[in-house]
Amino acid sequence: MSSAAAVRESTLLDALERHRDHRFRRVPSRRVTGEKSALRFIDEVGFCTGFTAGMDLPCLREAIAGAREPAMPEHIQHDYAIGMAWRIKDALPERRLVYYGKVISGRPGFVSRDLLAAFLKLRVEPGGHRKIYARGGLSQCAKLVMDVLAKRGAAETRVLKLSCGFAQPSRRAEFDRAMRELQEKFLALKVEERYEPFSYVWDTLEHRWPDAIAEARSLTRNQAAYAIVRRYFEIAAYGAERAIARTLGIDGSLIESAARRLEREGILKRGVRIDGHTGPVTLLARFLD
Missing domain, CATH: 1.10.10.10 (Winged helix-like DNA-binding domain superfamily/Winged helix DNA-binding domain)
Structure with a gap:
C-alpha cells in the first residue's frame, strides 16, 4: 500500500488513539500521582500542555485524571487534577527539573530538560x-x-x-x-x-x-527539528505536519524536512489518509505493517 493511498481499516484510528491513551497516560493504570511521576511523564513525552486537552499533545491534567479530555468542572478549585497540576507547575520548574511557560500555542506548557535546547x-x-x-x-x-x-x-x-x-x-x-x-x-x-x-x-x-x-548553540536547526519531530511521533503516533508546526511554533519547512528524514529511516509514513480523519497525516510506519 502506498503512503498516499486511503487506508480503509476502520481499526487504524482506534489503534492510534489507544497508543496516545497509553503514552499520554489517559488511562487510570498509568495516571500521574505526584511530583515524581509527573517528572517521569514530562521527561518521557518531552513536551506537553499543562491544562489544555484536545490539542493532539500530551496534557498534564489529562495524565493526572487518567482520562481522555476530562470535563472542566464549574468550580475548578475543587478539581483534583487541576489542583495537582497547579502545584506541579510551581514545584518542578522551581528546581529547574522542567521548563514551564506559555510556549505551546500561547497556552501554559512544559518542556523537558533534554528537549529544551532544541526548542530554544x-x-x-x-x-x-x-x-x-x-x-x-x-x-x-x-x-x-x-x-x-x-x-x-x-x-x-x-x-x-x-x-x-x-x-x-x-x-x-x-x-x-x-x-x-x-x-x-x-x-x-x-x-x-x-x-x-x-x-x-x-x-x-x-x-x-x-x-x-549554551547547548542550543551546539545544535543545527535541522538537528533540533529532528529531535522534536521524532519525539512527537513516538508519543503522539500521528499528526498533520502543518498543524504540528503551528502548535509548536516551528517553521513548517523544518518539520517537513525532519519528517522526510524519518520516512527515509523507515520510522514514519507520510501522506496517509485515514477513514474518520480529515486530510492526509503522517504516522508511525509500524501501524501500517
Missing part, C-alpha cells in the same frame, strides 16, 4: 532582545521589560509595571500581551509565585537557563 534553537531569534526589537520583532513594552530584567535580574510583576511605565490599570492588557509575547519567544519566564500578597516573579532565559542556551 528553533524559537529564540538571534541577536538578543534589542536587535529583535530593532527588527520589529518585539513590542515596545516587551523590550522595556527585558531591559529591566537584563539589568536587575528577577523582578516581581508590580516592579516591572512601575519600571516600564505600565502600572496604570488602562495599560494592563498591553503589559499582559507583552509578558505572553516574551514567554512565546523564550526570552522571559515566570520563576516564582508569591502568595502573600499574590504576585509573579519573572526572569530572563539567560539568567535562568544559561546551560540550555
Whole structure:
C-alpha cells in the first residue's frame, strides 16, 4: 500500500488513539500521582500542555485524571487534577527539573530538560532582545521589560509595571500581551509565585537557563527539528505536519524536512489518509505493517 493511498481499516484510528491513551497516560493504570511521576511523564513525552486537552499533545491534567479530555468542572478549585497540576507547575520548574511557560500555542506548557535546547534553537531569534526589537520583532513594552530584567535580574510583576511605565490599570492588557509575547519567544519566564500578597516573579532565559542556551548553540536547526519531530511521533503516533508546526511554533519547512528524514529511516509514513480523519497525516510506519 502506498503512503498516499486511503487506508480503509476502520481499526487504524482506534489503534492510534489507544497508543496516545497509553503514552499520554489517559488511562487510570498509568495516571500521574505526584511530583515524581509527573517528572517521569514530562521527561518521557518531552513536551506537553499543562491544562489544555484536545490539542493532539500530551496534557498534564489529562495524565493526572487518567482520562481522555476530562470535563472542566464549574468550580475548578475543587478539581483534583487541576489542583495537582497547579502545584506541579510551581514545584518542578522551581528546581529547574522542567521548563514551564506559555510556549505551546500561547497556552501554559512544559518542556523537558533534554528537549529544551532544541526548542530554544528553533524559537529564540538571534541577536538578543534589542536587535529583535530593532527588527520589529518585539513590542515596545516587551523590550522595556527585558531591559529591566537584563539589568536587575528577577523582578516581581508590580516592579516591572512601575519600571516600564505600565502600572496604570488602562495599560494592563498591553503589559499582559507583552509578558505572553516574551514567554512565546523564550526570552522571559515566570520563576516564582508569591502568595502573600499574590504576585509573579519573572526572569530572563539567560539568567535562568544559561546551560540550555549554551547547548542550543551546539545544535543545527535541522538537528533540533529532528529531535522534536521524532519525539512527537513516538508519543503522539500521528499528526498533520502543518498543524504540528503551528502548535509548536516551528517553521513548517523544518518539520517537513525532519519528517522526510524519518520516512527515509523507515520510522514514519507520510501522506496517509485515514477513514474518520480529515486530510492526509503522517504516522508511525509500524501501524501500517
